[in-house]
Amino acid sequence: xxxxxxxxxxxxxxxxxxxxxxxxxxxxxxxxxxxxxxxxxxxxxxxxxxxxxxxxxxxxxxxxxxxxxxxxxxxxxxxxxxxxxxxxxxxxxxxxxxxxxxxxxxxxxxxxxxxxxxxxxxxxxxxxxxxxxxxxxxxxxxxxxxxxxxxxxxxxxxxxxxxxxxxxxxxxxxxxxxxxxxxxxxxxxxxxxxxxxxxxxxxxxxxxxxxxxxxxxxxxxxxxxxxxxxxxxxxxxxxxxxxxxxxxxxxxxxxxxxxxxxxxxxxxxxxxxxxxxxxxxxxxxxxxxxxxxxxxxxxxxxxxxxxxxxxxxxxxxxxxxxxxxxxxxxxxxxxxxxxxxxxxxxxxxxxxxxxxxxxxxxxxxxxxxxxxxxxxxxxxxxxxxxxxxxxxxxxxxxxxxxxxxxxxxxxxxxxxxxxxxxxxxxxxxxx
Amino acid sequence: xxxxxxxxxxxxxxxxxxxxxxxxxxxxxxxxxxxxxxxxxxxxxxxxxxxxxxxxxxxxxxxxxxxxxxxxxxxxxxxxxxxxxxxxxxxxxxxxxxxxxxxxxxxxxxxxxxxxxxxxxxxxxxxxxxxxxxxxxxxxxxxxxxxxxxxxxxxxxxxxxxxxxxxxxxxxxxxxxxxxxxxxxxxxxxxxxxxxxxxxxxxxxxxxxxxxxxxxxxxxxxxxxxxxxxxxxxxxxxxxxxxxxxxxxxxxxxxxxxxxxxxxxxxxxxxxxxxxxxxxxxx
Numbered sequence: 001x002x003x004x005x006x007x008x009x010x011x012x013x014x015x016x017x018x019x020x021x022x023x024x025x026x027x028x029x030x031x032x033x034x035x036x037x038x039x040x041x042x043x044x045x046x047x048x049x050x051x052x053x054x055x056x057x058x059x060x061x062x063x064x065x066x067x068x069x070x071x072x073x074x075x076x077x078x079x080x081x082x083x084x085x086x087x088x089x090x091x092x093x094x095x096x097x098x099x100x101x102x103x104x105x106x107x108x109x110x111x112x113x114x115x116x117x118x119x120x121x122x123x124x125x126x127x128x129x130x131x132x133x134x135x136x137x138x139x140x141x142x143x144x145x146x147x148x149x150x151x152x153x154x155x156x157x158x159x160x161x162x163x164x165x166x167x168x169x170x171x172x173x174x175x176x177x178x179x180x181x182x183x184x185x186x187x188x189x190x191x192x193x194x195x196x197x198x199x200x201x202x203x204x205x206x207x208x209x210x211x212x213x214x215x216x217x218x219x220x221x222x223x224x225x226x227x228x229x230x231x232x233x234x235x236x237x238x239x240x241x242x243x244x245x246x247x248x249x250x251x252x253x254x255x256x257x258x259x260x261x262x263x264x265x266x267x268x269x270x271x272x273x274x275x276x277x278x279x280x281x282x283x284x285x286x287x288x289x290x291x292x293x294x295x296x297x298x299x300x301x302x303x304x305x306x307x308x309x310x311x312x313x314x315x316x317x318x319x320x321x322x323x324x325x326x327x328x329x330x331x332x333x334x335x336x337x338x339x340x341x342x343x344x345x346x347x348x349x350x351x352x353x354x355x356x357x358x359x360x361x362x363x364x365x366x367x368x369x370x371x372x373x374x375x376x377x378x379x380x381x382x383x384x385x386x387x388x389x390x391x392x393x394x395x396x397x398x399x400x401x402x403x404x405x406x407x408x409x410x411x412x413x414x415x416x417x418x419x420x421x422x423x424x425x426x427x428x429x430x431x
Numbered sequence: 432x433x434x435x436x437x438x439x440x441x442x443x444x445x446x447x448x449x450x451x452x453x454x455x456x457x458x459x460x461x462x463x464x465x466x467x468x469x470x471x472x473x474x475x476x477x478x479x480x481x482x483x484x485x486x487x488x489x490x491x492x493x494x495x496x497x498x499x500x501x502x503x504x505x506x507x508x509x510x511x512x513x514x515x516x517x518x519x520x521x522x523x524x525x526x527x528x529x530x531x532x533x534x535x536x537x538x539x540x541x542x543x544x545x546x547x548x549x550x551x552x553x554x555x556x557x558x559x560x561x562x563x564x565x566x567x568x569x570x571x572x573x574x575x576x577x578x579x580x581x582x583x584x585x586x587x588x589x590x591x592x593x594x595x596x597x598x599x600x601x602x603x604x605x606x607x608x609x610x611x612x613x614x615x616x617x618x619x620x621x622x623x624x625x626x627x628x629x630x631x632x633x634x635x636x637x638x639x640x641x642x643x644x645x646x647x648x649x650x651x652x653x654x655x656x657x658x659x660x661x662x663x664x665x666x667x668x669x670x671x672x673x674x675x676x677x678x679x680x681x682x683x684x685x686x687x688x689x690x691x692x693x694x695x696x697x698x699x700x701x702x703x704x705x706x707x708x709x710x711x712x713x714x
Contacts, residue, residue, distance in 0.1 A: 011619050015534035018527045019590055026587035027553055030564035090448050100452055104459050109697035110690045111648030113665045117686040118462045120675055129481050131465055312705055365557050368650050372672055386559055393563045400563055407560045414555040425551050
């Protein structure tokens with residue numbers, strides 16, 4: 001069969017020249033350069049063999065990068081693919097599936113930098129500003145009561161002493177008929193309960209140990225220490241325990257004016273303790289971008305960006321699955337989970353592999369998200385190969401030998417995919 | 432009776448699916464909504480409380496951050512830089528890629544299939560391999576920290592995929608069409624511009640959108656190769672991120688402005704974008 005061909009090789013060369021020049025100079029030549037450079041030391045003058053590669057497993061900060069990259073490689077593609085699969089299957093069952101897909105796919109269109117800024121906001125530490133901690137603290141406080149008086153403490157000269165663990169207790173045992181004074185300072189006026197009322201000196205009562213717990217501080221000065229001055233507020237809600245031989249024998253909670261009462265038959269002769277729960281710092285949520293959580297946090301942002309990619313590819317694969325097969329299984333009595341597990345997933349296996357491999361290649365090179373989301377102080381803990389390559393190559397303490405070694409490692413890791421691609425093309429062109 | 436029970440449980444399952452997807456959708460939408468609402472609050476409001484407060488105090492919403500941002504020469508200049516990098520890098524990839532794609536599909540020359548396999552092999556080469564060598568190379572020829580350098584780098588790394596995609600698409604053009612044009616006396620160049628390019632429209636559009644978004648959103652390559660005096664928007668904002676915390680009133684609207692073009696392109700060309708993403712799997 002006659003084939004339309006160029007009249008001369010010159011025509012073909014003319015069509016190919018720009019592409020081959022660019023690819024040769026900016027893609028192929030650099031591979032050779034990097035391989036060669038990775039065998040030389042920092043200055044580039046001394047041949048060091050594989051030392052730069054060995055540094056990847058011996059040097060601490062490089063090892064962190066390798067380890068984090070492994071975590072990324074195992075977790076991020078798997079989670080994104082699993083979510084993509086779930087979304088792709090479930091959106092087929094709701095009428096607004098298309099709108100949902102649009103929302104999840106949208107992050108694919110924006111830059112990693114923008115996504116990074118978005119998640120810097122999400123992960124802000126202050127629960128009043130970062131939505132992740134706002135939700136987290138909200139959930140936490142539903143189960144653990146917030147404490148009343150963080151930072152409250154007794155004056156240097158006072159009837160209380162520290163009892164360890166942040167608690168305070170009276171220096172002497174309490175006696176029936178002798179009212180107890182429990183003065184504390186250090187509570188900011190704005191943090192006092194809104195309904196606290198002025199305290200007054202405790203009265204005695206039969207069969208009871210009475211006392212007053214109050215904020216021993218008169219605004220503007222003038223109040224006497226360890227005495228209830230007019231206008232000083234009661235520490236409403238403060239928990240008071242009577243302790244004998246290390247056991248809590250009675251407990252009470254201060255009223256709005258700070259007064260409390262304990263049954264004398266049980267509390268007489270015990271010491272009063274203000275448990276540490278009164279003074280616990282307000283729960284401030286999780287330090288998402290701290291050393292231990294920064295990598296999972298950044299992976300979360302990555303999954304947010306790439307689950308849509310998995311969903312769209314898997315969705316396209318799903319559209320090609322013959323419906324009759326699923327229907328037949330349902331008629332045979334299989335439930336939805338069995339249909340999913342035994343038919344849908346096996347039929348989608350090739351697509352799932354493509355998605356996983358694509359994401360793995362992508363994750364190997366992850367840079368922008370880590371660079372933007374991890375604060376300067378946590379970048380060492382969040383380090384990954386591509387970030388280390390950037391630092392080694394262009395940082396203040398550059399070592400082009402190590403930088404090139406990392407580049408070559410990245411290339412070696414994608415080599416299997418390169419081979420598969422070439423095989424596929426050869427098979428197709430032979431057909 | 433059994434039918435009724437099955438129907439009821441199916442309905443319950445349908446409800447569970449809907450609730451789950453609704454929550455997931457909310458989860459996906461919330462971060463972006465947070466960015467948008469943050470960008471519409473004054474610096475003091477941002478410092479004082481979270482963006483969700485605007486639901487109870489809608490009076491907080493203001494466009495003053497955007498007014499200030501667009502009066503900021505660094506930001507507007509960086510947006511211009513982004514355009515000056517993205518448009519040429521996209522057009523060049525389309526032009527050079529379709530020339531080569533046509534050659535691989537329809538011209539005959541020695542070792543053609545091997546050359547093409549070589550291009551396919553380059554599909555997965557990570558850009559990281561080229562950062563150091565190309566910065567040295569550009570330094571030697573005066574392209575380091577220039578817009579032209581960034582454009583060339585993006586073009587080179589966009590080419591393998593472009594050639595791969597376009598060759599496959601061009602190869603599907605019916606032989607008769609090309610033969611007829613040839614009989615009319617058209618040369619290769621005329622054949623390319625009058626027959627191949629118009630027929631390749633869908634593939635070229637899909638590729639163009641993909642490359643456009645890729646270059647627009649890039650930060651790493653610009654960080655290294657772009658002129659530090661007029662960096663693109665991603666680099667300009669990245670420099671701001673270092674002081675994160677007290678400049679949300681710049682970062683949030685800045686990020687949003689940088690997202691506007693990609694989002695418009697995304698919503699306008701969803702189909703082409705999706706097919707470009709799919710063709711680009713295992714890249």
